[in-house]
Amino acid sequence: MNVARALRILAALIIGTLTAVVELAGLLVAAPLALLCLPHPAARRAGERLLRAVAVPLARAEIRRLGLLGGLDVTVGTGRVAGYLAARWPVGLLGGLVLFLLVVGVSTSVLFVWGWAHGESPDGIPPTPGILAYLGVAGIVLLFLDIMGIQGVAALELRVARRFLGPSPTELLERRIDELARTRAGVVSAVDQERRRIERDLHDGVQQRLVALAVLIGRARRGRTPQLRDDLLQQAHEEAQEALRELREVAWRVYPAELDTLGLREALSAVAERAGVPVTVAYGLTAHPPTEVETAVYFVVREAVTNAAKHAAAGQVRVEILEDGDTIVVRVRDDGRGGADPGGGGLSGLARRVAALDGRFRVDSPPGGPTAVSAELPRA
Structure with a gap:
């Protein structure tokens, strides 16, 4: 975890603790009123409208806050917002408790170090080697537990938001x-x-x-x-x-016969030889991909290299085939004049071919170049 992400998580949990208090107070006020309004239809409808008027802005504020933790595919409507706020406030208070324990632990450590540095013994504890070793190990363990607790609360915040505000099955x-x-x-x-x-x-x-x-x-x-x-x-x-x-x-x-006879690496080498411009191929796959994925990778590289040679006036093309977990990443970059149209016949056909395999396809080709064509394909 980098420092910027850690600071975003801490800020999100601090704000979440404050909003949890507001949500709990609102729930304590709204629950008795809702019970009183149940026997009266007109009053119940008015209460529901008032609840939505308060709950929807609170939920939207929570979604903006959770943007500090990562992207969320959620929509704040009016159906499950009250349920989300009712389920979220305990998580917010839990985050506040974890942060409180972190502050207490850090402040206690600073107090002991400060006292020992000035010749004092806080709480009558002398800085003997045994005491220092014990407190050092205990501090590291408690700090680790606090960090894990912060990450756990952050993950729980996102899970609750997706459960109540995310798309249904x-x-x-x-x-x-x-x-x-x-x-x-x-x-x-x-x-x-x-x-x-x-x-x-x-x-x-x-x-x-x-x-x-x-x-x-x-x-x-x-x-x-x-x-x-x-x-x-x-x-x-x-x-x-x-x-x-x-x-x-x-x-x-x-369809290239090299895919069946020699494999993807040799087929890409044949593309590089036929390109008419210098092509460097960096092949980083450790296992043989499925046939349909292998074919898609081949056509992405072939079309991108052909476009670079025929239309972009490129002097150099670099092809990278990498593994990122269960995803095969294809990148083709040239130093040509750019301006490739993603909606053109060849590139749009590649986009549809990649999408058919649940992959992602992207073309970045500003006028003047360079052009970068990339595709991400699931291995299975």
């Missing part, structure tokens, strides 16, 4: 269904877009080469002299080689 399920529907539509669109690009490459590239090859062979058959036939056959041979090369390029863009 039904809402989470609806969000998941919406996300799956979007990613499914994105995958269908990406596949259709890739199919159209393959058809275009075959029509504009390979097909034109084959037509030229057929024309040259036809002319060679009608050639009047051996020299003309040899020249035409030489041109036909060159066209056939170009057609094979372009056909291999199309097949490589559909």
Whole structure:
């Protein structure tokens, strides 16, 4: 835990102790009034409105305070706010108690050290080696327990807020269904877009080469002299080689055979060799990823490197494949002119492919560069 985070946690718990006192006082006032209003519908409705008018601002203030502890995906409505405040005030007082014990322990330690430094013996305890060792060990243990208590209270604060103010299981399920529907539509669109690009490459590239090859062979058959036939056959041979090369390029863009035969590392090395610009690949995976994740990593790197070479006028590209727990992180950075459009065909297709695996995709490409393409993919 760094110093800044520790100070934020301490500030959140101190403020939380004060707000817990306010919430407890409000509960002690509101509970008897609510009991008195129960037999009277009009009075009960008025009391509920008054309770919401007080509870909602308090809950919003609590959420802002908990922002010091970390991000929260919660919404302050009117349904469970009163329950949240009723459940939170004991946690706030517990945090105040832990902080009080910390202050008492630190002040006692300072008092003893100050007295011994000035030749005094606080509470008649002399600074013998045994006493110093005992108090040192006890102080370290109590300080450790206080720190653990502070972290525990902070975690409990966040858990109570998520329990009462966070999305319900039904809402989470609806969000998941919406996300799956979007990613499914994105995958269908990406596949259709890739199919159209393959058809275009075959029509504009390979097909034109084959037509030229057929024309040259036809002319060679009608050639009047051996020299003309040899020249035409030489041109036909060159066209056939170009057609094979372009056909291999199309097949490589559909699915790289290196992934199945040699693995991801060698497939990325092949991407670097074909890039046309210097590409450095830092491969940090210790285990073989699942096939679908491996394929997504390959396409992210290939598309980013291809864009850097063809459109960004990059002079150097660096590729990093790292592990962060159960997440595979892909970063591709170039020194080109930037300005890449995340909504473009290739990058948007990558975003949909990554989203289909519950991953995250990001493009940072300010005008003038550099461009950084990153993806985070769960291993399973």
